[in-house]
Amino acid sequence: MKTSDFLYDLPEELIAQTPIDPRDHSRLLVYDRRDRSVSHRHFYDLPEYLKPGDCLVINDTRVIPARLYGVRSGGGACEILLLKQLGVKKWEALVRPGAKLKPGKTVSIGDGRLTAHVLDEAPGGARVIDFECEGTMEAALDELGEMPLPPYIKAKLTDKTRYQTVYAKYDGSAAAPTAGLHFTKELLDKIKAQGIDIVPVLLHVGLGTFRPVKAENIEEHEMHSEYFEVSPEAAKRINEVKHRGGRVIAVGTTSVRTLESASPEGTLLPLSGDTSIFIKPGYEFKCVDALITNFHLPGSTLLMLVSALMGREEALRVYETAVLENYRFFSFGDAMLIL
Numbered sequence: 001m002k003t004s005d006f007l008y009d010l011p012e013e014l015i016a017q018t019p020i021d022p023r024d025h026s027r028l029l030v031y032d033r034r035d036r037s038v039s040h041r042h043f044y045d046l047p048e049y050l051k052p053g054d055c056l057v058i059n060d061t062r063v064i065p066a067r068l069y070g071v072r073s074g075g076g077a078c079e080i081l082l083l084k085q086l087g088v089k090k091w092e093a094l095v096r097p098g099a100k101l102k103p104g105k106t107v108s109i110g111d112g113r114l115t116a117h118v119l120d121e122a123p124g125g126a127r128v129i130d131f132e133c134e135g136t137m138e139a140a141l142d143e144l145g146e147m148p149l150p151p152y153i154k155a156k157l158t159d160k161t162r163y164q165t166v167y168a169k170y171d172g173s174a175a176a177p178t179a180g181l182h183f184t185k186e187l188l189d190k191i192k193a194q195g196i197d198i199v200p201v202l203l204h205v206g207l208g209t210f211r212p213v214k215a216e217n218i219e220e221h222e223m224h225s226e227y228f229e230v231s232p233e234a235a236k237r238i239n240e241v242k243h244r245g246g247r248v249i250a251v252g253t254t255s256v257r258t259l260e261s262a263s264p265e266g267t268l269l270p271l272s273g274d275t276s277i278f279i280k281p282g283y284e285f286k287c288v289d290a291l292i293t294n295f296h297l298p299g300s301t302l303l304m305l306v307s308a309l310m311g312r313e314e315a316l317r318v319y320e321t322a323v324l325e326n327y328r329f330f331s332f333g334d335a336m337l338i339l
Helices: 043-049 137-144 178-182 185-193 232-244 253-261 301-310 312-324
Strands: 027-032 037-042 055-059 061-063 067-072 077-085 090-096 106-109 114-121 127-133 170-173 197-203 226-229 248-251 272-275 290-294 335-338
Touching: 027 043, 027 312, 037 043, 043 185, 043 335, 055 232, 055 253, 067 114, 077 106, 127 137, 178 290, 185 197, 197 232, 197 253, 226 253, 232 248, 248 253, 253 272, 253 290, 253 301, 290 301, 301 312, 301 335
Parallel strands: 027 335, 055 197, 055 248, 061 170, 248 290
Antiparallel strands: 027 037, 067 077, 067 106, 077 090, 090 127, 106 114, 114 127, 197 226, 226 272, 290 335
């Protein structure tokens, strides 16, 4: 299949620039694979589509304020975008301008509150950077870092918590698992009260999520790698749901990638490590039965994942319907439930 097979027309004005308030008042497009029907609801209606014995699988990663601005040792402004933690204060990062930040260079951030030493080059034009600061790196990032919003969001985010799920727990993501942004604590409590288990897994989202597919043949696309964890407790609870005949409903494509990476033979295993799984049409799902997701970029690997669950032609039809109905797209946009 070709990347061009996954394109659709999206007016720029439908790209959501700010999060909706309250979180669960975003719109919800419900697609039923059994009869190919489309319904238009709101996210707070989600409990109507869940049954006792089902489970929601959430990704409890926490986005770090990974974008840092500083001054190079030779003078001149620069930007560092943290991608992956390699040690206590050592990170793989993207830098701008790359030509001015070769190994051996240093950057002062926050008037010297944080100093970045460029140690080495890494794949994809990234750098290995060792940071020096008083106190913890986490405290320095909270003070000096900005949320790494996707490039299509131009509006300033005044409240960092809005690019964070209400259940975010473990630091490590360079981008939010955005399907989870629609949940409030009250909605989660209502879902639990219905007899639906809510099970956390972990995948630290990398910026490869936003990188376009440049290969025309999608088989030639090289997926980025991301760290994931499925605990023994999570594997046990999810396997029990499958055994009882309940549905595993993944919240977001990151939860899908985690569950499918940890189900090599059809049974979910307690695993951790890096995954570069590429889910595209023709893929046979081993664990996931349904999906809650946002709308994705044309030609993206995330749209290909959704197409694997719905079928390519149906996915594009539903996306075109969402455009006609003026749904809000991408990170701060509306949601879709695929049953």
